[in-house]
Amino acid sequence: MKHLLHILAFTFAAFVAASCEYEIGEVDESSKHQLIINALMTAQGQDNYVELHLTGTTKTTLVRNAQVKIFINGSLAEEATSDTCIYKIKSLFASGDKVRIEASDGQHSASAETTVPETVTVVSVDSADVRFGNENYTRYFIKIKDPSSLKETKYYRLSVVREQHKVNGAYYHDNELYYVSYSTDIDNKYSYYSDIALSEGMSKKSKDYENMDAIELVEEVKNVFGLFRSSYFSNGEYTLNIDLKEWWGHDVKGDAEDIHFKIRSIPESEYYYLQAVSVFQNYEEGVMLTPAPIVPSNVKGGTGIFSVSAMAETTISRGKKLEIGDKIW
Amino acid sequence: MKKITLTMLMFLLSHTLSMAQDPKYTLVYGEEVELKKPIVIDPSDKRPIKVILDEQLKNTDIGYKITAKHILLFKKKPTPATIKTNYQFHGYVMDSKSHESLIGANVYCPQLSTGCTTNAYGYFSLPLPEGEYDVTISYMGYEPEHAKIKLSSNTFKNVMLNESLKLPEVIVESDRPDTGSRSTRMSASTISPQQIMATPAVLGEADVLKSLHLLPGVQQGMSGTNSMSVRGGSTDQNLYLLDGVMLYNVNHFLGLASTFIPEAVKHIDFYSASFPAKYGGRLSSVVDVRTKDGDMQNYHGLFSIGLLSAHMAFEGPIKKDRTSFFVSARRSYAGWLMNIMAKQNDEELKSLDLYFYDINAKLTHKFGNNDRVYIGFYQGRDGVYQKYEWEESYYNSSSCTESSLKFGNTLLNARWNHIFSPSVFGNIMVGYNSYRMKLESECYDKSLSLGSTHFGTDYNSGVKDLTAQIDLDHHSFSNHHIKFGGNYTLHKFKPESQTNVYVATDGKKSLADKQVTAAEKSDGHEFCIYIDDDMNLGHQWQLNAGIRATMFAVPSKVYPTIEPRLSVCRPIGGGFRAKASYSLMHQYAHMLSNSPFAMPSDLWVPINDKIKPISSNLWAAGVTYDRWKGIELQLEAYWKEMNNLIEYRDGAGYYGSSIGWADKVSAGSGRSYGIEFMARKNIGRVTGSFSYTLSKSTRKHSDGNVNNGERYPFELDHTHTINILGMFKLSKKIDLNASWYFATGGYTTIATQQTRYILPQLNDDSSTIFNYEFDSYFPDYYSRASSKNQEYTSDTYYYFGKRNNYKMKPSHRLDLSVNFHFKRKRGERIWNISLMNAYNNKNQDVIYTELVKNTNDENICRINGMTLLTILPSVSYTYKF
Structure with missing residues (x-):
């Protein structure tokens, strides 16, 4: 029994007798299919793409060989097609661009429009070691600046990519490295519980608070996509505050880690889209208390999300990779 | 009044005159008609009889009515406009035993066809000209009191009514000027x-x-x-x-x-x-x-015990006829029951306490006829408490979690009623209300090998109001009942604040940290003045015109509003009265909620510079009928337009605090309209009501942030609703009550299709967005998902589409209760046996869809329902003394 409110809810159900569940019927199969446009693109990204599908009662369907048109500030910038449902987009975008997509498979068509936000500036990155229980963490303080947030609420997404390079094999001859091979693991995890913006005002100082029963008033929805907004900024600046669990490889010679902090300025539509998607797990667990997660869509004539973000990235490297010729001593 | 007139006609004395012009008419009149000179009709006068009678009866108080064979003469009722108001007959109407003031009692002078009712404090003031009058004072459930008064000056009188031992025989509800069917007001x-x-x-x-x-x-x-x-x-x-x-x-x-x-x-x-x-x-x-104010004469009380809670009430005089008290309390024992029912080894459940309680207390003191003071207190709380301890031998550690959630209101008010003059009654009040929710949690881990940790959190939210108010009733004019006053309320909104404490030690060094986060506190200052006049306009027109001027100030903005209120009523013959009304209303605080239940996490937030007050324009029109003894009928139609309605925008409100809540909401409009019918029977062995509502209610958020800007049905939009309540007095000892409810389905949101969602990488691998495995059917996704550098994946899940897209099936329910009364010398015992949802209808309370395999191993999207209230018997016992 994790949460006091659930206790209340279950007691309520117990007191209004044994609530009962039953089947009512099936969803009507004849409901109209809609074209799904999904694209979370990056302004200067090289790997941008659009996915197209059709909705269905029990499954979705790939949409191949459709026509996708990209307009930038009203001008046609690109047309794409594909024999898979992935449509590569080569256009590059700049902050302030109005980007429009039109997609059609002949039977279904849909469109969406978005404006590319301003990019934030990463002012500084500091770190400190912290320890919770038996775990060691590094707390990173990432100071960002976005003057455009002074005018209106702006929306962001933080992702962390930890490239952890482990020495697979190293051969030395005469105390000198003549061969080395590495394997690289990717880790996207970070703990945001000590950050007020990432926890939407519900910061808990440490991820360890998770272990405490009943600390949340309602079933906690995790901010698994690292969404935050400028409501917590001061003078257009904010210092993000996240904890990364210490990687054991830091103690091994030759192992090294590149930590990429990616801060995307995202359109409002992407922010609310991902926030709604975040609640799916909670919806599954508690249908009665959690409202149906209606995922907002900015696609007209269909559904999905079309968004172009502007990304600022900074990288911290820890440890030093071995290089040919390094001395063993 | 019409009943009385008809009664008088039963005793008419008749007098017959032979009339030269048209001998077929017989002139009929009663003893109250005094002909100062005979009616003379000249046989040569060829004018219509109506013209002749008008001329002969001019400047008299005699009226006439011509039927097929008779001319009925009667004494005209003085119209209110002709009554010269000289003096006030005023006072309080009270229960003769307890001296509890009676709200809404009728004070009626049949001679002048004028009357009034007692206000919310039991006070009445009836302007009458000098003279002698019979005045009837009546109240539902009480024997009417007939008083003879001789008015030669303002007269104060406390009227004591005796509780009726018989079934009520007097219809008074319809006469109430505030809420009765003959009142100007409707709905x-x-x-x-x-x-x-x-x-x-x-x-x-x-x-x-x-x-x-x-x-x-x-x-x-x-x-x-x-x-x-x-x-x-x-x-x-x-x-x-x-x-x-x-x-x-x-x-x-x-x-x-x-x-x-x-x-x-x-x-x-x-x-x-x-x-x-x-x-x-x-x-x-x-x-x-x-x-209740409390009995000014005797001590008495009650004790009641049921399945959910126990109640008590006690009242009596502190000083007879001067000071009284009333105390009542209630507490649930859900936690105790759960502890008893918990299995022997279910320590977690055994450690739980769950309760709610309410306490009401009131002190009333009379300083004389002109002054009364009331001090009231209320406190209500819901609480959940759990303390759970366990040990782990492997780590040689002991742990403990202790959590408590409390929420509820505390209210304090002091009122002074003062009769400034016989025609001006004043109520001055100061009130304080605090709604608070508090969650405290602490967790300790003590280990010989690992050291100890202590986490603590303290979460608070709430709102406090401090109010000063003055209300004045002015009765000087027989055609006007004027109410006016004003108030000031300081609203202190404290949406959320949270304090976290963390202390860890491993025996050598320790780390202590404290963090406080809080949403913006906000003060709202609400000033209001109002005036309201219940008018008799003559020709049977009644009008209530009022205006309310409010200024709501928040730190960044001031919102002034003017709210006109208008109601009009006129008899249209045959016992029918037509009514119409218009109201403009504003609301300055919103409740942020995302649940169909009343949750403690629901937050009240005030308007601000971005979010304007909600407003509504409500027009209503209808007719009432009360000619059948003891039965009132009303039919009303209404149209309501609402603006600046606040809803969480799609995708928002699922997590986080209320910081920057204005970003998460969308302001939209609402429209509702309908027709309502109600029949009510107030007297006899069988009483009750029948109501039917035909209505429609929708919402629209033109900013596109809710339901893509398309109009959608409100979740509690039930097209047809029927409620029947029957109260059967089977004998002095037994009464049976039954209510039946029927409503066509409301709306809810369900998944109607499957769609594809694109997802960035998760920052927490303990989370799963979807409940099923990644869809590996498509090679595209499989390869991309396998790639460690892939920024995005996508998967299929339910598509909820439009808001409130599913209309639930009609629901209906029969609820029964029987009361057995056993009167004893020292009191009365009452056993109540209730049966909710007597025929166990499975009403749809929660609806959701689920992707499952059918018997042919094909995927289907199944709709499931959940009924919360199945058949539920209960029993309670009450002892009154």
Whole structure:
């Protein structure tokens, strides 16, 4: 029994007798299919793409060989097609661009429009070691600046990519490295519980608070996509505050880690889209208390999300990779 | 009055004259008609008889009516406009035994066809010209009092009414100027404590709010809860007043019971249109609950025990006829029952306490005829408490978690009633109300090998109001009853604050940290003045015109509003009265909620510079009929337009605090309209009501942030609703009560299709967005998902599409209760046996869809339903002394 409110809810159900569940019927199969446009693109990204599908009662369907048109500030910038449902987009975008997509498979068509936000500036990155229980963490303080947030609420997404390079094999001859091979693991995890913006005002100082029963008033929805907004900024600046669990490889010679902090300025539509998607797990667990997660869509004539973000990235490297010729001593 | 006139006609003396012009007429008149000169008709006069009679009876107080064979002469009723107001007959109407003031009692002078009713404090003031009058004072459930008064000056009189031992024979409800069918107002009702106690309720827990569910235009929320929508309004648009002080939270146990202890309630007025100008701050309804003052003569009380809670009430004089007290309390014992029912080894459940309680107390003192002081206190709390300890031998550690959640209201008010002059009655009040939710949690881990940790959190939210108010009733003019006054309320909103403490030590060094986060506190200053005049315009036209001017100031902005209120009423013959009304209402605080239940996490937030006050324009028109003895009929139609309605925008409100809440909401508009019919029988062995509502309620958010800007149905939009309440007095010892509810389905949101969602990488691998495995059917996704550098994946999940896209099936329910009364010398015992949902209908309370395999191993999207309130018997015992 994790949460006091659930206790209340279950007691309520117990007191209004044994609530009962039953089947009512099936969803009507004849409901109209809609074209799904999904694209979370990056302004200067090289790997941008659009996915197209059709909705269905029990499954979705790939949409191949459709026509996708990209307009930038009203001008046609690109047309794409594909024999898979992935449509590569080569256009590059700049902050302030109005980007429009039109997609059609002949039977279904849909469109969406978005404006590319301003990019934030990463002012500084500091770190400190912290320890919770038996775990060691590094707390990173990432100071960002976005003057455009002074005018209106702006929306962001933080992702962390930890490239952890482990020495697979190293051969030395005469105390000198003549061969080395590495394997690289990717880790996207970070703990945001000590950050007020990432926890939407519900910061808990440490991820360890998770272990405490009943600390949340309602079933906690995790901010698994690292969404935050400028409501917590001061003078257009904010210092993000996240904890990364210490990687054991830091103690091994030759192992090294590149930590990429990616801060995307995202359109409002992407922010609310991902926030709604975040609640799916909670919806599954508690249908009665959690409202149906209606995922907002900015696609007209269909559904999905079309968004172009502007990304600022900074990288911290820890440890030093071995290089040919390094001395063993 | 018409009944009395007809009665008099039964005793008419008749007199016959031979008339030359048309001998077929017989002239008939009663003894009250004094012909100062004979009626002379010249045979040569060829003018119509009507013209001749008009001429002969000119400047007399005699009227006539021509039928086929008779000319009926009668004494004209003086019109109110002709009454010269000289003196005030005024005082209080009280129960003869307890001296409890009676609200809404009728004071009526048949000779002048004029009257008034007692106000919310039992005071009346009737302007009459000098002379002798018979005055009748009546109140439902009491023997009417007939008093002879000789007015040669302002006369004060306390009228004592005796409780009727017989079934009530006098119809008084229809005469009430505020809520009766003959009043100017419409969509107004008075609920008596008897009706509250008679309405069958969950677990036999008589409930004030559930008795309101039987009224037309009131839509019930989730089965068994108090949640209600009035004429398409949201649940936060109802103004709940306890002795004039606003309550923010009126629910216990997610809405299973209301905060009003039924034994403490004296009187309830309910308005859903033609709102008196003294009320404001909410759009859709006013529930004005008045509590008992306490018996000024004798001590008595009651004790009651049921499945959900135990109640007590005690009242009596501190100084006879001067000072009285009333105390009532209630506490649930859900936690104890759960502890008893818990399995032997279920330590977690055994460590749980779950409760709610209410305490009402009131002190009343009379300083004389002109001054009374009331001091009232209320506190209600819901609480959940759990302390759970365990040990782990492997780590040689012991742990403990201790959590408590408490929420509820504390209310304090002091009122001074003063009769400034016989025609001016004043009520001056200061009130304080605090709604607070507090969550405290602590967790300790002590280990010999690992050291110790201590986490603590303290979460608070709430709102506090401090109110000063003056209300004045002015009765100098017989054609005008003027009410005016003003108030100032300081609202202190404290949406959320959280303090976290963390202390860890491993034996050598320790780390201590404290963090405080808080949403913006906000103060709202609400100033209001109002005036309201109930007028007789002559020719049977009645008008109530009021205006309310409010200024609501928040730190960054001031919102001034003017709210006109207008109601008009006129008899249209045959016992029918036509009514129409218009009200403009504003609301300055919103409840942020994302649940169908009344949750403690629901937050009240004030308007700000971005979010404007909600407003509504409500037009209503209808007819009433009360010619049948003891039966009132009313038919009303209404149209309501609401603006700046706040809803969480799609995708928002699922997590986080209320910081920057204005970003998460969308302001939209609402429209509701409908027709309502109600029939009520107030006297006889069988009493009750029947109501039917045909309505439609929708919402639209043109900014596109909710339902893509398309209009959608409100979740409690039930097209047809029927409520029937029957109260059968089978004998002196047994009464049977039954209520039946029927409503066509409301709306909910379900998944209607499957769609594809694109997802960035998760920052927490313990989370799963979807409940099933990644779809590896498509090679594209499989390869991309395998790639460690892939920024995005996508997967299939339910598509919820449009808001409130599923109309639930009609629901209906029969609730029964039987009361057995056993009177003894020292008191009365009452056994109540209740049966909710007597025929166990599976009403749809929760709907959801699920992707499953059918018998042919094909995927289908199945719709499932859940019924919360199945058949539920209960018993309670009450002892009154």
